[in-house]
Amino acid sequence: MFATRSSSPGALMAVQAPAMRPAVPGLALRERVAAAWKGHPRRVDAAIAGAVGLLVFAVYNATLTPSLSYVSPDGNELATTSYTLGLAHPTGYPLYTWLGKAFTFLPVGDVAHRVNLLSAVGASGACVLLYAICRELALPRAVAAFGALFFGFSTTTWSQATISEVYAPNLFFVALALYLMLLWGRRQRNPEVALHGDLGSTILFGAWAFTLAASTGTHMSNLGFLPGYGVYILMVNWRVLKQPLVLVPGLALFALGLMQFLWLPIRTVMGEPAPDPINPATFEGFLNYTINAFPQFKWAFPMELLPDRFILYATLVRWNFGLPGILVGFAGAAGLALRRPRTFILLALMWGVHTVFFMEYRAMDIDVFFIPAHFLFAVAIASGVWLVIRGIRRPLARVPAGGVIAGGLALLVLVLPVRAQLRYNYATHDQSDHTEINDFYENVYEMLPEGAVLLGSAGVFGYDMFYYQYVYDVRPDVTIPSAGLAFGQRASWPTDGRPRYSVDPSGAWPTRFRPSAEAGEWGIPVLVTPAHDRKLWLRRDLVLYRLSSTPPNLIDDEATPGIALNLSLDGVTLVGADLDTTTVRAGETVKLRLYWRFERFAQAGIILQVGEGDDSPIARRQPGAGLVERYDREVAPVRGHTVVEEFELVILSSTPRGVQPLTIRSAEEGATPLTVANLKVE
Structure with missing residues (x-):
């Protein structure tokens, strides 16, 4: 009835062998991923940084300006001179011009669209480097990714990432120079390297020097970072001044980076017109075109106005990061000062010199000049967020399920600010x-x-x-x-x-x-x-x-509009309108004729709109082509007569296909629009 126990060694081993653990689906994969995560940290960081860069670039590309833009006063010039290899306005921006030319060979969109992509790539690359800098400062991967995304979706950076401008590519080189300097500083922790130098130290120092000098071809103000770098170099390893194998190649590469500005006199001698009266082919003109450019903008405010300028700067920071971001940034800066005092001094000096200089700078678009300062402050914000997460974890460490609660709260801290940046800034900067x-x-x-x-x-x-x-x-x-x-x-x-x-x-x-x-x-x-x-x-x-x-013939008392409107505008009546067609191809025009009656000359004007919604394009017009007052004064009275104006109205190529209303309303706030016609846009 019962089996007899075998006495053979093989049978005994078979009986005593432990049962095999059943395979758990996915367990082996998770173990391999965990091993790779721990065993190859650089690959993991590269993968996360790449994912951050791709995500930011995808958003920038989705909101990219299709071609020319008025968001920047210089953008259309920069897109054009990149293609023609011409001279941009002072300071000339040779590196930007060459990079822009390279992007014009991309097989997408038109030339201006391709140069716009340079900004998207530059800003995305800066976010990748922000992640790398945060990791170099020993911040966790999730916090570093947060810092990169939170900064990448901030309003000023985003505004420059979708147009042709120097600020986004410049930010990439600012970030790259900073990262290279931090890598060089880490290498100096080796006593042998600090004392005698080595090939790696020479390469990093030379790469930093060349990158910083080359970055002046995207913005000359980057020279203002030199005091901070100089102090950092002396604090980390003053002996580098006695290491010619490190110092001499670095100085040579710095000079090589600055030689790009020879492009300006060379192109001038070749006959390229400069968009500025200064002639960069002469020595004095060269200095005034580059290092001394725009003297009327520099140090433009007296000292008593410095508090007001600081308030302006603080307002710009709040627009980008919000008041909570500012407070967290201050905490993070304090934490950096305690953990990494030398790095803190470097970042503080870079931020301070840059901020003070541009607080004293008079420019219409002053917000964009502070982008490098915002980048440096974003490092402090990331450091502060790590302090917040650590502060959340500590009191929950001994609470049942405290780890889960702390993890959930940390996730909210990391996700919600980035989501808010996307939510509030997407529509504002969608130029597509x-x-x-x-x-x-x-x-x-x-x-x-x-x-x-x-x-x-x-x-x-x-x-x-x-x-x-x-x-x-x-x-x-x-x-x-x-x-x-x-x-x-x-x-x-x-x-x-x-x-x-x-x-x-x-x-x-x-x-x-x-x-x-x-x-x-x-x-x-x-x-x-x-x-x-x-x-x-x-x-x-x-x-x-x-x-x-x-003068044009504005009066036609026998004209009768086909579309009655009778829109009253404070002494002026828009009697009606005519269209030559209601079917139009996007990008083409319809001929619009407007019929007016004047009792007095209105100042409010009208707004023409194609499409529905607050974001639809509009055209502001003055009644009677804006000519009636002069016509009444110099040609013939217009009161009591029918004034007719006629023009071609462009239907934008981006107009959604289908039926779109053409409306007209008073330019006064809250005015109700009248529908002139429903256009069939093909």
């Missing part, structure tokens, strides 16, 4: 449908008659107009007198009787930038392009004017 500048000028060059003359600003602010001729050689028969002129210079008209047009003769430009139309000419709007109601530098509208020495 901002095609108005390109749509405007494509229709301008199509509309202009053969041999026309087109007037606009010279220098930096004229490159929206120059772009198509310089890059794509569009309409070479059209003469642009301001092309090739220096910044602030006025163009003179050809006097051979050719048809004349202007993109803005109405005085919207500051005096020193204003086009010089002949006195007494009439600027008659013939092409109007709606624009997204965002920051458009130096102009409110995209309008093409036909210039004429004779």
